[in-house]
Amino acid sequence: MNPLQTLLILAAAFLAVFGEAAFSLLHHWLGAQVDLLPVLMVYAALNSDIVTVSLLAVLGGLWFDALSANPFGISIPPLFAIGFVIYLQRELILRELPFAQFVLGAVASAAAPALAVLLLLTGGQDPLLGWGSLWQWLVMSAGGALATPIIFEFFNWCQRALGYQPRTETSFRPDREIRRSRM
């Protein structure tokens, strides 16, 4: 477990939730707000450990619900479900490829609101749904897909800037030493 990476992911989640609540330009232009928590969950599930995934699901979900009219804690299960599934399958995913990141971001950003709405309806809530919700779903999914490679690049840059640099190795290998004879 890398505490710096965990802290960075949680700080990004906190700022993402704040940004979604404070800035509504995207909502004005496209009719929907893009949620970055599923994107962060994709990054955490592919590059971090299960503790970070769990912390992100719990804290991110609670922060999101604190600023929303959602029942408190309703966003935790969808986030954790997405993170857990990706975490279990991460050995099979080509995480370095931007296309794989794009697809994972799209799927996660589509699944998180769908699961959250499903939970709300199961709990007897009456969220604002209609044909326009399909457009919102599409915008959230596309926004999440576009944001995922950017988030990956950002965290990779943070890791390079703040983490220890890998030790550079020389090309010298004792077993490849050319021993010259007198001949």
Place this chain on the structure above:
Amino acid sequence: MLKKKHYLALGAVALVVLLIFSLPQRATSRLKLAAGSLFLPLFGLLNTAQQLPGNAADAVMPRRALLKEAGDLRNENQQLRFQMMQAAATAHENDQLRALLGWQRQVPWQLKLANVVMRDPANWWRTLQIDLGSRDGVRENLPVLTPDGLVGRVSAVGLTRSQVVLLGDPNCRVSGLVANPAHDVGVISAGGPLDYTLVELTYLSGNADVKPGENVLTSGQGGIFPKGIPIGEIVDSRTVEFGLYTEARVKLAVDLGGLEQVWVMLNPQLNP
């Protein structure tokens, strides 16, 4: 293949969720407010940052423009004073007539200005948060409005901020009165998820004759909103349930998407 640490993580998260869901409503609300208050420093910073360009513009505004604006405001203030004198005389006459009829005396609205600090990050709710809380006298279900008309009602109250549920949200239903000769009454209910300007006026009687352009006001029924606050105007109407009801689309008087400041009515008087 699930390992022991996976089971532990799964169990821990499930436990946290179950614990939160099993808490009483009051405790959950407190927890929610506490978690939301973590963001207050950031909102304070944002507010300061948003004020900086305005302050800079004020500093470089020419004196002539300021004097002209002050003069215009002085004139407007005098006109408003005359209107207030006239309104006070009418109110006095109204009180006397009410006393003669034995009706309850109307109390002037007590309003408090609030800044909109943030909007709901979830796409399936229409709520916003304002910078007034219980320490400012705000409590649940108080009406929220602008000079153009009704905005919504206070749905949750913290110490320094409150949540306002807007018109068009499924949790904000208002009894609306159409300003036509028949005084048709219906219920303002949820609009579409994309359009912030239109809501539905439902449960109008089957023979209601509402026409485009007619104003819709609060009816005073329902126990939350006082009578006579503008809601919007009729766009179109149609009969539903084989003529049992009429439904109409209403264009809201207030632009809910661009709200920056709202007024909270601290003393809603519901009786006529």
